[in-house]
Amino acid sequence: MAETATLATAAGGPKATWTLDAAVIGAGVAGLYELHLLRKQGLAVKAFDSASDVGGTWYWNRYPGARFDSEGYIYQYLFDEDLYKGWSWSEKFPGQPEIERWLHYVADTLDLRKDIVFNTTIASARWDEDAGRWTITTDKGETIDARFLITCCGMLSAPLTSVFPGQDSFAGQILFTAKWPKAPVDLAGKRVGMVGNGATGIQVIQTIADTVGAMTVFVRTPQYVLPMKNPKYTPEEQAAYKAKFEWFQKRLPTTFTGFEYDFEQAWADTTPERRRQILEDVHADGSLKLWLASFGEMFFDPAVSEEISEFVREKMRERLKDPRLCDILIPKDYGFGTHRVPLEVGFLEAFHRDNVAVVSVKDNPIARVTPTGLRLKDGTEYGFDVLIFATGFDAGTGALTRIDIRGRDGRSLKEDWSRDIRTTMGLQVHGYPNLFTTATPLAPSAALCNMTTCLQQQAEWISDCIGHMRENGLAVCEATREAEDAWVAHHEAIASQTLVVRTNSWYMGSNVEGKPRRLLSYIGGVGAYKQRCDAAAASGYPGFAMR
Template sequence: MNAPVHPSHLSDPNSPDGVTRLDAVVIGAGVAGLYQLHRLREMGLAVRAYDAASGVGGTWYWNRYPGARFDSQAEVYQYWISEELYKAWKPSERFPAQAETEQWLNFVADRLDLKKDIQFNTRIASAHFNEDTERWAITTEQGERIDAQYLVACCGMLSAPLTERFPGQASFKGRIVHTGLWPKEGIDLKGKRVAVVGTGATGIQVIQTIASEVGAMKVFTRTPQYVVPMKNPKYSQADWDHWSRQYEYLKQRVQGTFAGFHYDFESGPWIEKTPEERIAVLEKFWDDGSLSMWLATFPEMFFDEGVSHEVSEFVRAKMRVRLNNDPDLCMKLIPSDYGFGTHRVPLENKYLEVYLQDNVEAIDCRAAPIECVVPEGIRTADGKVHEVDVIILAVGFDAGSGALMRIDIRGRDGQSLKAQWTEEIRTAMGLQVHGFPNLFTTGAPLAPSAALCNMTTCLQQQVDWITGCIAYARAHGKHVVEATKEFQDEWVAHHDETAAPTLVVKTDSWYMGSNVEGKPRRLLSYIGGVGNYRSRCDDLAANGYPGFAMH
């Protein structure tokens, strides 16, 4: 596979005044950032990616906690750059773990010769739009100054960890670690008294993985989760040859489904089925051991309270059996106040059975919330101090908007993106924000990629659209691209109208920003479907990007 031509011969980014001059800056070297760097280099632009990590991977660099693995099948968690690249890397199993995924992203970066244009160990501190030059003045935390025409933020949807979650954390005598900042060298948990705070998708992976090695584990659970058992067979070369032969089909298939996977809602309307037929569909997808139980059974579960209740009760019954119908554990660990699928649905491996072990205790934080961290451990509102050696914070992220808000981004008239999004989160299809010319975003709010998508599908689609938009502007002699206020307003209204009838917006979750105090309430992810979103983007491109002013 031939690497693209390195653009260094087109312009020298280093100038005598100490300012690095580039055509484009990409923030992030994860799934989106790597692909965006590749696409802009293909265009011949002088471009550099910057990442705070010491290597590529983004999410798969930072989230190296015990049990970390993705829950999109390996055959579709893929780059669609070429069939050759697809075939050249054989995953070891259906849902590979973090280490293998990080290796795969390094493999891709090496194949495309991307690393020479990535500056690691560098965090972007600020980016201010200069209205005189119509370019971005960017600074790093080390003080490097960069001047770029285009700024493409590929910061990730879940890359702003909520680290300072409880009062008194600094007083703890043991070790506190956030799952999203797990140290490369790992942490020895053997025989230790460990607290895990949080039972979302990440917390579940940690809990089921470390239960066999810790001395004792206290799990602080506030919002129980519906869970689906993962089926994760090993992949042989023959298996991968099977998927490789379907490369073109898979590449096209994932573009049009609801969530960017190769499965979709194709079971027929709920109302037209008998109770027995409905159960048969649910059993079929339950046995598949993937997110298809959530994203390929009945879409009515997102809208209809009655359907939601029946699907939720189906899952609850499965969970009760695994908890030996223990009333206390069922009360603490099985949701009763929201419907299946209105939260992120975690896949797991014998997670519930962990609570049947003598060395594991579930602490109900609805009955006695965490009050603070003390030197000995965690104090709850009932006055009890839970003494532990290690506290693992699986408390999530400021999703979608958090990573961009941690950079001082200022657009026209010095307006602050952070200030704007603190009041209300608005974007133009998650691709641009009005008032911030030549700033493009992937994985930002109000696009499917903010949450409701197989990420490789949606991130590549956004990168391709951004690349096409920049190419169009350059071909027409335009230097500045900015979403109009009218277009952004129209998109926000459409986004909200699409979300309003769903049960998702009636449920508190990180999807709604509910996990961050004071965050404006709005569904972070567009819920109109990946295929519909792509069609709208394609129409914009085909018609000369109406809604995006260029000059």
């Protein structure tokens, strides 16, 4: 198997044609590791990315305040001890510039850039049944001929940018958090309209509040928030977490969400006093522990959910004080943990500033963008110099449905997923041979996980599967319909027991009009998911037809 890269003359000039064993879409956390793994096998492989450099999520999301809410020392690759210990985080929850530098360090240490094609967007991919290969085209008209197509596009990489009518009419500047410009943006003294108060919007609001001249935040769905504690690290503290490398390696893939901490106690086995103390302790930790390591019953039991939700509301009321702010900014109609839970630093206090106002648009939604600002349904108008939209993503599916992917008999992935969102363990889709996926629906990597934990696990499984095929002289792998049916049924059986499916959130695809309703993330646990994937590999990949 040898790669060739040739230039073929075509109308408009030379266009590159690659013949590869494998093409990887994306040069973020998953794509870099997949490229490394397949190269180690000796495959001819290249990764392709729309960006001008590596980073994936951390290339595009460079908005003010962007940072981890996984601890830096676990949001890392764990396949190489030297690679892990060769990088030192400056703080517990590093910011985007440092995260981007880390991914550059990874790419350079592993010498990956030579096999990455930047500034290139994959436009289409068509399966050739006779050849048993994918024909892939780029936005520049280039062609890639590959046996395997591996998508590492990211869970949250298809931003919703056409949200309101009239956007093109705005005379000021419109900024999207998911496509924030590299060049510095001067917000000093500006009148800013902020739309979106999820995890991203919260980071922006708390960061720019003391810079802008005035900011009005439009809130449709209030969020439960947890305070972040983000200490700087000394050399001694860096050495201490690096000394736990082997423990992290064994621990992270086995917990419920791929973090170092896990649910350790049952609600029914603790007294009310002990429950309160546990909640106080995990809240004071300044991390996601309250969500991911307090009481798992909050996801299943309405009474437990309400008690924990009220605990978080109480903590928010203590900080907000103002009844009007509490009414707009504290959730009442869904339970804590059934939406993505953001960490914040001074977010609630930002609304006490004289230059920050908040407007509820739950019952009086934004109707349109005007040349001077925003107009609500009741006709109220607000004038701005800058509009910032943190309006979310077509999560899980959007990155792939925006590519024209055609499988057996010309079937369209976009059309298939518009009817029903289905995968086999988030690794393959029936009808699309030799298409392997990461960060797609029905796996924990669909954003209910410390992402590096789950993306590494999926990348390794895909690499091992391809290695198994090569060792056995097999050329094509496709998840069977029976296996996909079984996985979807298993996924639904677990999801249906939770309170998550009773809420409207991007976890359920509710933020995209017409999107089939299904919990995007597998909620059976990271450790349980890995066990199932490992069992399939150890048993010779039942449910994956190979020839």
